[in-house]
Amino acid sequence: MRHDSTPPPAQRTRRTEGTRVRGRAERVVSAVLTATHEELGRVGYGALRIEDVAARSGVNKTTIYRRWPTKAELVAASMRAAAEEEEFLDTGTLRGDLLTVVMRTVRTCQTPTGRGIVRMMQMERADPEVEALSRILRDQRRRRNTALLERGIARGELPAGVNTELIIDLIFGGIYTRLIHRGEDVSEDYAAAAIDTVIAGACAGAARLSNESQQQK
Amino acid sequence: MRHDSTPPPAQRTRRTEGTRVRGRAERVVSAVLTATHEELGRVGYGALRIEDVAARSGVNKTTIYRRWPTKAELVAASMRAAAEEEEFLDTGTLRGDLLTVVMRTVRTCQTPTGRGIVRMMQMERADPEVEALSRILRDQRRRRNTALLERGIARGELPAGVNTELIIDLIFGGIYTRLIHRGEDVSEDYAAAAIDTVIAGACAGAARLSNESQQQK
Known part of the structure; x- marks a missing residue:
């Protein structure tokens, strides 16, 4: 019986190879995208x-070109992969989610690669391909942040009718300006006070905007 | 009598010339600093x-070099002059002061020179002379904004013990990220809602930070 349940040698080999090949392809993609991210932080886009x-x-150069025919495609894929890693997040409270997101960015900006990528996005922003990359990241983050706030509204942590874009601008713009554009430290207490101030202001009803103003945005 | 009170021709001429020379020197300085600001917006620092x-x-090149021996000195003087123009401000309320400052910047960023100077500060930030210029502007604005908030605290519009740096980061960081880094429009309603949200949050007591956290900054 034990002997019968064992697959014939040919089938077993095929299945094993299939697993091995898929695993290897994934490792190659991951190695290339990580290396791209690190190089981007080191030398910038141009x-x-x-x-x-x-x-x-x-990984062989021709293997890279076969999968990502242009530098723009390769770098866009590496940016998407880096951003996707932080997509799923649910601490159970709006404050916890926001603080986690902010402190993750603070830590990323303390790494040489993170600092380099921020520098690249500022110094090479005149390059349309860099601008396109920034837009990918921005849109991905905005979708994630909007989802966090909407969950907070659903849980009653923010009043309905609050302008989510304004809340995002205040919290992330405020903290990232300090961190990225001025290069100053952001402690967890500082980030928490920033988040608490904006949530308290929104709960006081100050972050509503008329439809007219929203259309103007 | 009328004749006696009239100064003798020589004295009159000297005094007139004095006035004319001082007026002309001021006009020269102002023309050079304005031209520097415009050129900076047009081509950047490098x-x-x-x-x-x-x-x-x-104005003659040698006249410019005599007063400002280096490009760094000339550009720093032009930055200081531009920032000083907006130093004095008192609308009577904190909200009015903040809204005036923000909307002034919004309008400046809509001019070609303003946009160019922002671009220069981002794209050439690796240049230590540009970084020094940014610091001049930043310090000047921070002093002005801190003074506005302290006046607001004195008038009871903000609670004592509020962290003024946090309030400045949230309002200006939040709005300028939208305006400068994302290149999106900021309507007066949007700016007012941002200011109201942060002031309401601060009045709810959320913008206090322990001494320890303040020292950490």
Whole structure:
């Protein structure tokens, strides 16, 4: 019986190889995208060379080109992958979610790669491909942040009718200006006070905007 | 008598010339600083040439060099002059003061020179002289904004013990991120809702930070 339940050698080999190949392909993609992210932080967008990504990831240049025919596609894929890693988040409270998101960014900006990517986005923003990359990240983050706030409204932590875009601008704009544009430290207490101030102001009813003003935005 | 009170021709001429010379010197300084500001907005810091400032202002290059021996000194003087123009402000209420400051910046950022200077500060921030310029502007604005908030605390519009730096980060960081880094419009209603939300949150007591956290900043 034990002997019968064992698949014949050919089938077993095929199945094993299938798993191995899929696993290897995923590892290659992950290695290339991580290397791209690191190179981007190191030299920026204009100076990024596929050769250096190949050397850093240990993946052949032609393999990289086959999957991502242009530098713009490769870098966009690496940005999406980095942003997706932080997509799923639910601490149970709006304050907890916002604080987690903010402190994650604070820690990212303390790494050389994170600092380099921020620098790249500012210094090379005249490059339309860099602007397109910034838009990918911005849209991804805005969707995530809007979802967090809507969950907070559903739980009654924010009043219905609050302008979510305004709340996002105040909390993230306020903290990131300090962190990124002025290069100053943001402690967890500081971030919490910022979040609490904006939530308290919104709960006092000050973050509503007329439809007219919303259309104007 | 009328004849006696009239100064003798020589004295009169000297005094008139004195006035004329001082007036002319001021006009020269103002023309050069304005031209510098405009050139900075047009080409940025690295590419700015004293020759072009001379041509735009109609002032001789050697006259410019005599007063401002280096490009860094000339540009710093032009930044200070532009910032000083908006130093004095008192609408009588904190909300009015903040809204005036914000909407002034919104309008400045809509001019080609304003947009160019913002672009220069981002794209050339790796240049230590540009970083020094940004610091001049930042310090000047922070002093002005802190003074506005302290007047608001004195008038009872904000609770004592509020962290003024946090309030400044939230209001200005929030609005300027939208305006400058995302290039989106900021309507007066939007700015007012942002200011009201942060003031309401601060009045609810959420913008206090322990001494420890303040020291950490």
